[in-house]
Amino acid sequence: xxxxxxxxxxxxxxxxxxxxxxxxxxxxxxxxxxxxxxxxxxxxxxxxxxxxxxxxxxxxxxxxxxxxxxxxxxxxxxxxxxxxxxxxxxxxxxxxxxxxxxxxxxxxxxxxxxxxxxxxxxxxxxxxxxxxxxxxxxxxxxxxxxxxxxxxxxxxxxxxxxxxxxxxxxxxxxxxxxxxxxxxxxxxxxxxxxxxxxxxxxxxxxxxxxxxxxxxxxxxxxxxxxxxxxxxxxxxxxxxxxxxxxxxxxxxxxxxxxxxxxxxxxxxxxxxxxxxxxxxxxxxxxxxxxxxxxxxxxxxxxxxxxxxxxxxxxxxxxxxxxxxxxxxxxxxxxxxxxxxxxxxxxxxxxxxxxxxxxxxxxxxxxxxxxxxxxxxxxxxxxxxxxxxxxxxxxxxxxxxxxxxxxxxxxxxxxxxxxxxxxxxxxxxxxxxxxxxxxxxxxxxxxxxxxxxxxxxxxxxxxxxxxxxxxxxxxxxxxxxxxxxxxxxxxxxx
Numbered sequence: 001x002x003x004x005x006x007x008x009x010x011x012x013x014x015x016x017x018x019x020x021x022x023x024x025x026x027x028x029x030x031x032x033x034x035x036x037x038x039x040x041x042x043x044x045x046x047x048x049x050x051x052x053x054x055x056x057x058x059x060x061x062x063x064x065x066x067x068x069x070x071x072x073x074x075x076x077x078x079x080x081x082x083x084x085x086x087x088x089x090x091x092x093x094x095x096x097x098x099x100x101x102x103x104x105x106x107x108x109x110x111x112x113x114x115x116x117x118x119x120x121x122x123x124x125x126x127x128x129x130x131x132x133x134x135x136x137x138x139x140x141x142x143x144x145x146x147x148x149x150x151x152x153x154x155x156x157x158x159x160x161x162x163x164x165x166x167x168x169x170x171x172x173x174x175x176x177x178x179x180x181x182x183x184x185x186x187x188x189x190x191x192x193x194x195x196x197x198x199x200x201x202x203x204x205x206x207x208x209x210x211x212x213x214x215x216x217x218x219x220x221x222x223x224x225x226x227x228x229x230x231x232x233x234x235x236x237x238x239x240x241x242x243x244x245x246x247x248x249x250x251x252x253x254x255x256x257x258x259x260x261x262x263x264x265x266x267x268x269x270x271x272x273x274x275x276x277x278x279x280x281x282x283x284x285x286x287x288x289x290x291x292x293x294x295x296x297x298x299x300x301x302x303x304x305x306x307x308x309x310x311x312x313x314x315x316x317x318x319x320x321x322x323x324x325x326x327x328x329x330x331x332x333x334x335x336x337x338x339x340x341x342x343x344x345x346x347x348x349x350x351x352x353x354x355x356x357x358x359x360x361x362x363x364x365x366x367x368x369x370x371x372x373x374x375x376x377x378x379x380x381x382x383x384x385x386x387x388x389x390x391x392x393x394x395x396x397x398x399x400x401x402x403x404x405x406x407x408x409x410x411x412x413x414x415x416x417x418x419x420x421x422x423x424x425x426x427x428x429x430x431x432x433x434x435x436x437x438x439x440x441x442x443x444x445x446x447x448x449x450x451x452x453x454x455x456x457x458x459x460x461x462x463x464x465x466x467x468x469x470x471x472x473x474x475x476x477x478x479x480x481x482x483x484x485x486x487x488x489x490x491x492x493x
Contacts (some may be wrong), residue, residue, distance in 0.1 A: 025070070025072065025423050025424050026070055026071050026072070026423070027039075027068070027069060027070040027421040027422055027423055027428075028069055028070070028071060028151060028152045028153065028196075029069060029149065029151040029152075029193070029195060029196070030067055030148075030149035030151075030193040030195075030245055030290065030419065031067075031245075031290055031338065031378060031380075031419065032380070032421070032422065035195070035245075035247050035248075035290065036247070036290075036292045036293070036340070036341065037292070037338065037340045037378055037379060037380045037381055037419075038342075038380070038381050038382070039380060039381065039382030039383075039422035040382075041382045041383050041422055041424065041425060042383055043383055043425045043440065044382045044383035044385065044387075044422065044425060044426075044427060044440075045425075045426070045427060045438050045439055045440040046385070046397060046407060046408055046440065047408050047410060047440075048395075048410045048412070048438045049410060049411060049412070050411075050412060050413055053438055053439060053440055053441050054436060054437070054438060055122075055426065055437040055438065055439045055441075056121065056122035056436075056437050057122070057434050057435070057436050057437075058117060058122040058123075058124065058434060058435050059433060059434055060077065060079060060115060060430065060433065060434060060435050061079060061081065061113070061115065061127065062079035062080050062081040062082075062111075062113060062146070063079060063080060063081075063082070063144050063145075063146070063432060064077065064078050064079040064080055064144050064145070064146030064147065064418075065143070065144045065146070065147040065376075065417040065418045066078045066079075066146050066147060066148060066149045066150065066193075066418060066430075067149040067418045067419045067420070067421055067430065068418075068421040068428045068430055068435065069149060069150055069151065069152045069157075069421065070119060070152075070421055070423045070428065071152045071153070071154070071171075072119070073118060073119045073120060074116055074118075074119065074125075074152070074171060075116065075117040075118070075119050075421075075423075075428065075435070076114055076115070076116050076117075076150060076152055076157050076171070077114070077115055077117075077150075077430065077435070078112065078113065078114055078115075078130075078146040078148070078149075078150055078159050078161070079112075079113050079114075079115055079146050080110055080111070080112050080113070080144060080145035080146040080161075081110070081111040081113065082105075082107035082109070082110050082111075082145055083107060083108055083109040083110075084105065084106070084107055084108070085106045085107060085108040085136060086108075089106070089108065089136070090104070090105075090106035090136075090138075093106050093136040093138060094106065094138065097138070097187075098237070099187060099208070099236070099237060099238050100238075101138050101139075101140055101187060101188055102140045102141070102188070103140050103141030103142075104138050104139070104140060104141075105138065105139050105140075105141065106136055106137070106138045107133075107136070107137055107138075107139075107145065108134075108135075108136055109132070109133065109134050110131075110132070110133040110137060110145050110164070111129060111131075111132055111133075112129075112130050112131040112132075112133065112145065112146060112159075112161050112164060112165075113127055113128060113129050113130060113146075114127075114128045114130055114150065114157060114159055114167075114169055115127045115128070116128075116171070116174075117435060119423060119437075122435070122437060126174050128169060128174045130159055130161075130165075130167040130169070130176065131161065131164055131165050131167065131179075133164050137163075137164070137189075138187075138188070138189070139188055139189030140188035140189065142336075142376065142417070143188050143189040143190075143191065144189065144417070145161065145164070145189060145190070146161065147189065147190055147191050147417075148160045148161065148162065148190055148191060148192060148193040148194065149193040149245075149418075149419075150193075150194070151193070151194050151195060151196050151201075152171070153196060155170065155171055155172060156168055156169065156170065156171060156177070156218070157169040157171050158194050158196070158201050158218070159194075160190070160192075160193070160194040160203055161190055162184065162186055162189070162190025162191070162192070162205075163181075163182075163183040163184050163185070163186055163190065163207070164181075164190070165179060165180065165181045166179070166180045166181070166182070166194070166201075166203060166216070166221070167179050168201075168218070168221060178220060178221035179221065180216060180221040182203060182205055182214060184205045184206075184207025184208075184209060184210055184211075185207045185208045185209045185237075185241075186207055186208070186241060187207075187208050187237075187238050187241055188241075188286075190243075191243025191244075191288060192204035192205075192206065192242075192243050192244060192245050193245040195245065195246055195247075195248070196218065197215070197248055197257070197270045198270075198271075199217065199218055199219070200215040200216065200217070200218060200224060200270070201215070201216045201217075201218040201221075202214070202215050202216075202246060202257070202270070203215075203216065204242075204244065204245070204246065204259060204261075206229065206240070206241055206242035206243065206244075206261045206262060207240070207241055208237040208238055208240055208241050209237065209240075210228075211228065211229035211232070211240060211241075211242075211261055211262065212226055212227060212228045212229060213226070213227050213229075213246070213259060213268065213273065214226040214227075215270070215273060225272060225273035226273065227268060227273035227274070227275065229261045229262075229264060229266070230263075230264045230266065230275075230278055232261075232262050232263045232264075233263060233283070234262070234263070234283060234285065234305075238285070238286075239262060239283070239285040239305065240262050240285065241262060241285060241286060242260060242261045242262045242285060242286060242287045242288070243286065243287070243288045244259065244260040244261070244287050244288055244289060244290060244291075245290040246258060246259035246290075246291075247259075247290060247291045247292070247293060247298075248270055249293045249298070249314065251293075251296070251314045251315060252315050254276075254315075255269075255270060255271075256268065256269065256270065256276050256314060257269075257270040258291045258293070258298050258300070258314070259291075260281075260287045260289075260291065260300050260302070261287065262284065262285040262286075262287065263280060263281055263282065263283070263284060263285070264278050264279065264280060264281065265278065265279040265281060265291075265298075265300050265310065265312065266278045266279075267298075267314060276317060277314070277316045277317055277318060277319075277320045277324070278318070278319055278320070278321075279310065279312055279319075279320060279321050279324070279325065280319065280321045281302050281306075281308060281310065282305070282306055282308075283305035283306055284302035284303060284304065284305045284306055284307075284308070285303070285304055285305050286303045286304045286305075286335075287301075287302050287303045288303055288335065288336050289301045289303070289334060289335075289336070289337065289338040289339065289378070290338040290378070291338075292338065292339050292340065292341045292346075293314070293341070294341045294343075294344075294360065295341075295344055295360050295361055296313065296314075297311045297312060297313060297314075297326055297360065297361070298310075298311070298312045298313075298314050299311055299312075299339050299341060299346055299360070300312065301333050301334055301335070301338075301339060301348065302333070302335075303335035303336070304335065306330075307330065307333040307334075307335055308328055308329070308330050308333055309328060309329040309330075309333045309339070309348070309358075310325060310328055311325070311326040311327045311328070311360070311363060312324055312325055312326065313325075313326055326361075326363070327362065327363030328363070329358065329363060329365075331356075331365075332348070332350040332352075332354040332356055332368065333348070333350065334348050334349060334350045334351060334375070335350075335351050336351050336375070336376045337349050337350075337351070337375050337376065337377060337378045337379065338378040338379075340378070340379045340380070340381055340386065341360060342381050342386065342400045343400075344359065344360050344361055345357055345358070345359065345360060345366070345400065345401070345402065346358045346359075346360040347379060347386055347400075349371065349375045349379060349388050350375065351374055351375055351376070352374065352375075353370060353371045353372060353373050353374060353375055353390065354368055354369070354370050354371070355368065355369045355370075355371050355388060355396075355398075355404075356368045356369075357401075357402060357404070359402075366402040366403070367402070367403060367404045369404045369406075371388060371390065371394075371396050372390065372392075372394060373390030373391055373392045373394055374390060374391045374392070375388065375389070375390055375391065376391055376416075376417045377389040377390075377391075377416055377417060377418060377419040377420065378419045380419070380420050380422065381400070382422050384399070384400070385397050385398065385399060385400070385407065386398050386399075386400055387420065387427075389416055389419070389420060389429070390416065391415055391416055391417065392415070392416070393411055393412040393413060393414055393415070393416050393431065394409060394410070394411050395409065395410040395411075395412075396408075396409050397409070397410070412429065412431065412436065413431070414431030414432050414433055414434065415431055415432040416429065416430070416431045416432075417432070418430040418431075425439055425440065426438060426439040427439075
């Protein structure tokens with residue numbers, strides 16, 4: 001692929017590596033292919049509403065906050081059909097717990113399902129009952145019984161419902177291949193999503209009663225390793241729970257899995273479960289956000305008990321609380337949404353709707369901006385834009401950079417708790433009742449910058465710079481995100 005541009009009288013030839021359509025099409029886990037909210041898509045919708053750029057909108061039975069996962073033409077989600085207990089039965093259950101549940105809901109029967117939709121048409125392919133739970137279980141108002149996002153690979157879907165069970169599904173037949181139960185007391189329902197690592201399926205169990213991480217053989221469901229969390233100082237049992245999803249990274253020739261529980265951020269050897277390093281966050285609990293990694297730092301935000309954003313160098317061993325924290329921040333830290341790292345800028349949105357851009361290396365805040373609404377879904381980056389999604393269906397689209405530039409706002413009906421998925425040129429958004437495929441049906445996304453080159457995505461680009469009259473060239477290699485604010489498109493081929 002070759003693009004030719006002029007910039008302030010200079011002539012640029014930009015060679016961009018080809019990006020496989022298949023690589024751009026799949027969204028196999030929570031927060032995408034690399035688990036950090038990035039899509040390789042070069043075109044995504046800029047504007048939409050209930051009557052604009054909706055390719056299809058289909059109802060989803062039950063309720064669940066899990067994100068869609070996509071492989072080829074398959075879209076899978078989990079959902080729960082709950083029979084709510086009578087008020088007097090629910091009160092007896094809540095009174096028996098020994099701790100309070102905020103805005104509780106108690107179900108007396110739960111049917112947990114995996115549903116598959118056709119990516120192109122939105123047609124429901126199958127609805128598979130995975131588990132039936134015939135006992136009283138409680139969640140809080142901002143959670144669901146099907147909040148963990150499943151993970152998909154060729155022929156298999158792995159669905160985790162926390163204490164209610166884990167199921168491996170054959171995606172070709174809809175048959176259960178294996179089932180495993182690792183019960184804990186969540187207090188407010190499950191939240192951590194499973195991840196795949198090589199031959200392992202990794203599950204997090206940070207309950208009020210026990211806290212550990214387990215790796216299962218993905219073929220059989222047998223436990224390969226199980227590692228307890230570090231001791232937690234808090235004695236009140238709800239302060240021991242957490243809901244974060246691990247992230248596997250490579251740094252300095254060492255592969256590690258960073259996972260946040262209550263009080264501790266811990267790095268493990270994902271092959272063995274051996275602890276590598278840990279950071280004490282103090283009294284934090286109910287930590288939910290998934291870590292992100294880049295610029296030699298791991299970024300993690302804690303939730304209750306003192307919300308704080310940590311930037312940690314991941315090359316230590318043992319307790320590195322006093323030695324490997326590069327910087328921290330305490331203002332407008334998100335409790336639910338995960339951070340988003342784009343090049344050397346870290347973007348966050350607090351639960352209350354304050355978006356922030358921070359220098360990832362120094363911790364310097366470049367800008368803050370109040371958005372409308374509350375936020376639970378994590379932001380995503382694709383096609384050179386950042387997308388924030390509020391609970392009430394408003395999506396704010398901005399241009400990455402150290403100055404706030406809003407491109408547009410979009411509004412849909414319903415309640416949006418699940419994070420978005422991306423496949424090809426489309427966004428896939430789930431609200432409390434429906435699944436949307438949103439795709440630009442006209443040239444608006446291209447016209448956003450006229451014929452200016454905004455952002456080239458993918459792998460490093462090689463750029464030849466020179467003035468045509470001089471017939472002199474210089475070759476430059478740019479990182480994966482290349483911004484050319486005043487570049488004017490002459491042609492491409």
